Amino acid sequence: MTVAALRMSLQVPRGPANSIFSSCRMSVLITQKRHFATPVKPQPAAVGVDRIRNIGIIAHIDAGKTTTTERMLYYVGYTKRIGEVDQGSTVTDFLKPERERGITITSACIPFSWRQHRINLIDTPGHVDFTIEVERSMRVLDGAVCVLDAVAGVEAQTETVWRQANRYGVPRIAFVNKMDRNGASLGRTVASMGKRLTGWGRPLVCQWPVVRDGTSKLSGPGSGGPAFEGVVDVVTMEILDWHQEKTGSVVTRKPITTDDSLYTEVHAAREALVEALSDIDEKIVDAFIECDGDHLKLPAAELRNALRRVTLSGKGIPVFCGASFKNIGVQPVLDAVVDYLPSPADRPAPHAVGPNGTEVPCLLSDKNVCALAFKITQDAKRGPLVFVRVYSGALERGMTLVNSKSGTKERASKVLQMYADDYEEIEHVTAGNIAAVSGLKETRTGDTLLSSRDPRKLCLDTITIPPPVFVRSCEPVTSVDERALAPALKALGREDPSIHISYDEETGQTLLSGMGELHLEITADRLEEVHRVNCKMGKVQISYRETVHFTSPQKFSETFTYDKQTFGKRSKVRVSLHIEPVLNVDPGDEELISIASTGQQHANGGNEIICNLKRSDFVVAGVDTLAGGQPNLSPYAPILEMQAAIKAGIVGALGRGPLLGFPLTNLRVTCTAVKLFGPELSTPAALRAAASTCLQSLIRTADATKLLEPIMDISVRVPDKYVGTITKDVSGTRRGHIVSLGADHQDADDITAGEDDYAHRTVEATVPLAQLVGYASALRGLTAGTGDFTMALKGYGYMQADSQAEVVQEIRGY
Numbered sequence: 125m126t127v128a129a130l131r132m133s134l135q136v137p138r139g140p141a142n143s144i145f146s147s148c149r150m151s152v153l154i155t156q157k158r159h160f161a162t163p164v165k166p167q168p169a170a171v172g173v174d175r176i177r178n179i180g181i182i183a184h185i186d187a188g189k190t191t192t193t194e195r196m197l198y199y200v201g202y203t204k205r206i207g208e209v210d211q212g213s214t215v216t217d218f219l220k221p222e223r224e225r226g227i228t229i230t231s232a233c234i235p236f237s238w239r240q241h242r243i244n245l246i247d248t249p250g251h252v253d254f255t256i257e258v259e260r261s262m263r264v265l266d267g268a269v270c271v272l273d274a275v276a277g278v279e280a281q282t283e284t285v286w287r288q289a290n291r292y293g294v295p296r297i298a299f300v301n302k303m304d305r306n307g308a309s310l311g312r313t314v315a316s317m318g319k320r321l322t323g324w325g326r327p328l329v330c331q332w333p334v335v336r337d338g339t340s341k342l343s344g345p346g347s348g349g350p351a352f353e354g355v356v357d358v359v360t361m362e363i364l365d366w367h368q369e370k371t372g373s374v375v376t377r378k379p380i381t382t383d384d385s386l387y388t389e390v391h392a393a394r395e396a397l398v399e400a401l402s403d404i405d406e407k408i409v410d411a412f413i414e415c416d417g418d419h420l421k422l423p424a425a426e427l428r429n430a431l432r433r434v435t436l437s438g439k440g441i442p443v444f445c446g447a448s449f450k451n452i453g454v455q456p457v458l459d460a461v462v463d464y465l466p467s468p469a470d471r472p473a474p475h476a477v478g479p480n481g482t483e484v485p486c487l488l489s490d491k492n493v494c495a496l497a498f499k500i501t502q503d504a505k506r507g508p509l510v511f512v513r514v515y516s517g518a519l520e521r522g523m524t525l526v527n528s529k530s531g532t533k534e535r536a537s538k539v540l541q542m543y544a545d546d547y548e549e550i551e552h553v554t555a556g557n558i559a560a561v562s563g564l565k566e567t568r569t570g571d572t573l574l575s576s577r578d579p580r581k582l583c584l585d586t587i588t589i590p591p592p593v594f595v596r597s598c599e600p601v602t603s604v605d606e607r608a609l610a611p612a613l614k615a616l617g618r619e620d621p622s623i624h625i626s627y628d629e630e631t632g633q634t635l636l637s638g639m640g641e642l643h644l645e646i647t648a649d650r651l652e653e654v655h656r657v658n659c660k661m662g663k664v665q666i667s668y669r670e671t672v673h674f675t676s677p678q679k680f681s682e683t684f685t686y687d688k689q690t691f692g693k694r695s696k697v698r699v700s701l702h703i704e705p706v707l708n709v710d711p712g713d714e715e716l717i718s719i720a721s722t723g724q725q726h727a728n729g730g731n732e733i734i735c736n737l738k739r740s741d742f743v744v745a746g747v748d749t750l751a752g753g754q755p756n757l758s759p760y761a762p763i764l765e766m767q768a769a770i771k772a773g774i775v776g777a778l779g780r781g782p783l784l785g786f787p788l789t790n791l792r793v794t795c796t797a798v799k800l801f802g803p804e805l806s807t808p809a810a811l812r813a814a815a816s817t818c819l820q821s822l823i824r825t826a827d828a829t830k831l832l833e834p835i836m837d838i839s840v841r842v843p844d845k846y847v848g849t850i851t852k853d854v855s856g857t858r859r860g861h862i863v864s865l866g867a868d869h870q871d872a873d874d875i876t877a878g879e880d881d882y883a884h885r886t887v888e889a890t891v892p893l894a895q896l897v898g899y900a901s902a903l904r905g906l907t908a909g910t911g912d913f914t915m916a917l918k919g920y921g922y923m924q925a926d927s928q929a930e931v932v933q934e935i936r937g938y
């Protein structure tokens with residue numbers, strides 16, 4: 125093969141490039157050009173399903189997700205210049221607060237092409253307050269790129285997003301970014317991955333950093349720093365250089381030779397890679413034997429195949445490194461997305477159940493449409509846009525879709541290909557792809573949409589929405605704002621299901637509940653900036669829960685007759701309810717009350733509502749006497765409608781506890797009987813009011829309402845020397861319980877592990893949320909800025925009587 129022919133064949137960076145090193149070790153300059161000169165907007169049908177990659181970029185805050193995404197968009201030809209986070213000019217962070225604060229708040233979705241593959245990329249936020257964005261993205265992704273900071277290594281939120289990816293079984297690759305920073309180390313980062321990112325495969329180092337030392341010689345035992353200037357591809361044994369062009373769009377590849385000072389290190393890294401692969405992939409062992417046990421003779425194509433197999437099976441995580449900000453290292457990550465991450469066809473069919481709860485297969489090959497609504501945004505012109513991942517069939521413009529949860533039929537008036545905040549109309553979106561649909565006004569996040577004639581009637585697993593732990597009041601400033609508030613909040617709540625909106629009848633205030641201080645702050649900003657509603661926002665407070673404390677096994681029952689005249693119309697109905705705890709937990713118990721993560725109990729805030737009334741549970745008063753043991757219900761509303769009205773009344777009453785107006789939790793409410801007094805008097809509205817009033821009275825009679833406070837699992841990562849300070853602070857000042865004091869040490873002889881100049885430890889503890897307000901800055905103060913932490917709701921715990929009294933006093937003001 126001539127050098128010219130080699131050059132040409134290597135325009136596409138796989139295949140022939142691999143054989144270069146193994147077949148001829150000539151020193152040749154190979155140039156990989158940008159693949160597209162102008163923006164490319166690939167249509168969904170343009171590629172087969174095996175060429176689709178639905179991937180997310182996940183990481184701790186500030187690891188460089190958006191910076192990396194912007195380079196990707198530039199190198200694939202999507203943008204004409206590179207957007208910068210620090211200049212507020214990025215494509216994916218398009219919201220005003222995102223650009224102002226330099227952080228990602230909402231996940232943006234962008235499709236683009238790379239090496240004849242369609243990549244649907246989702247850039248997710250790193251801040252813990254926006255975890256719902258990561259959760260719902262993860263639910264529809266097939267693969268992920270986990271970005272790590274080469275100085276900080278694995279950070280607290282990296283562990284959180286890692287666990288989320290584990291939960292959805294998402295295969296992933298890792299990109300160790302910021303290799304240009306002082307103190308950067310690939311080895312240390314990989315070692316911390318091995319220790320802290322558990323529950324998934326082992327890290328497999330596929331690149332080695334190139335650092336030019338003072339004498340211009342290539343060096344660096346897996347470390348980076350300001351002199352970081354490229355990488356060696358351990359698979360192809362080529363040195364990759366990005367300096368030919370200022371934006372890094374030209375990648376120069378040159379085989380490494382024994383003359384290169386890095387050769388010994390890279391040789392050892394290849395040996396380590398082959399050996400690590402041999403532990404988890406049998407086929408590579410056969411190939412290795414065929415090459416007479418010579419690591420270098422093992423063709424790159426064989427290594428790539430093995431890397432793909434172990435990535436898809438969750439046994440391995442290919443690791444790459446670079447410095448996105450310096451435009452180094454991004455194209456190989458794009459190649460790895462194509463080479464190693466799964467297509468929708470490589471993934472198991474999503475879990476789905478039919479109407480009777482039995483599992484129903486949702487196969488990619490099925491012609492009927494099955495799509496999951498995973499996100500909703502409000503577009504000024506088109507109204508709500510519902511983002512869908514299509515699991516089977518082709519969702520076409522104008523199609524009628526059935527919501528399998530509610531049974532509602534809606535028309536998909538437009539199908540749109542989203543490009544962050546921009547969109548393009550398309551005719552249809554095929555199975556395996558992601559798009560947005562307009563015209564669906566009733567669809568909610570987590571709903572399954574089916575073609576109207578789909579016999580499967582299946583329901584995909586919904587999306588878990590965490591309960592809000594902070595609350596803030598919001599009062600409109602003028603009467604114009606007052607009128608605009610309700611629709612604006614409805615739109616905000618629909619876009620972000622982790623925002624809850626309630627109304628305090630006593631104070632007349634609207635309450636916004638959310639995941640954290642920043643979450644509520646951003647929501648208030650959006651209310652003003654996007655919806656033009658000016659509100660006076662109250663202080664951010666903990667969102668407590670209320671519950672009734674029962675002396676086990678006592679139950680509370682009540683029969684209540686609702687008999688009321690409103691605007692000349694009389695309503696009369698009688699309902700019987702009883703309440704009991706879902707979990708028997710007493711004040712003083714260590715056990716927490718958890719709000720189940722799925723199902724009807726979660727949907728009802730940790731409560732269970734049982735209202736399965738049969739015809740025989742109804743009694744009809746007066747002339748309608750029993751006919752054959754059954755009351756005549758035909759003049760009344762259908763039983764299902766009456767049940768729904770009772771449930772709605774119960775849900776309403778559970779939304780506001782008698783103590784401070786916080787939602788009630790841990791209650792099982794059963795409706796046992798209903799007495800009707802004629803179709804004119806006993807309407808569904810009367811049933812709803814009766815159930816609500818009956819429950820409120822039942823709870824008041826119980827007179828044992830207790831306050832529950834959110835208890836968080838926290839994970840604090842600090843250098844070893846601060847462990848004592850942290851444990852003292854957590855268990856002394858903050859009423860916390862230390863669960864464990866983990867250590868992050870690494871094996872000295874691990875080829876992937878660089879110099880470990882500062883050992884860290886992770887303190888795991890449970891702490892009441894009230895003690896964690898402002899903890900981020902307190903932690904910075906306690907650890908000279910070196911510590912970080914993450915937290916997640918563990919459950920709700922009874923408060924000590926004096927702490928409860930203090931909270932009641934503070935909120936009521938008396």
Ligand SMILES: Nc1nc2c(ncn2[C@@H]2O[C@H](COP(=O)(O)OP(=O)(O)OP(=O)(O)O)[C@@H](O)[C@H]2O)c(=O)[nH]1
Pocket residue numbers: 183184185186187188189190191192209210226227228229248249250251301302303304305446447448449450
């Ligand atoms: N030195 C250096 N800085 C970088 C690199 N990549 C990103 N940064 C900087 O790190 C900061 C955070 O980068 P982002 O891309 O916003 O990080 P992110 O992970 O998207 O952040 P969130 O979305 O808010 O979680 C910015 O100031 C970037 O300029 C890099 O390779 N080297």
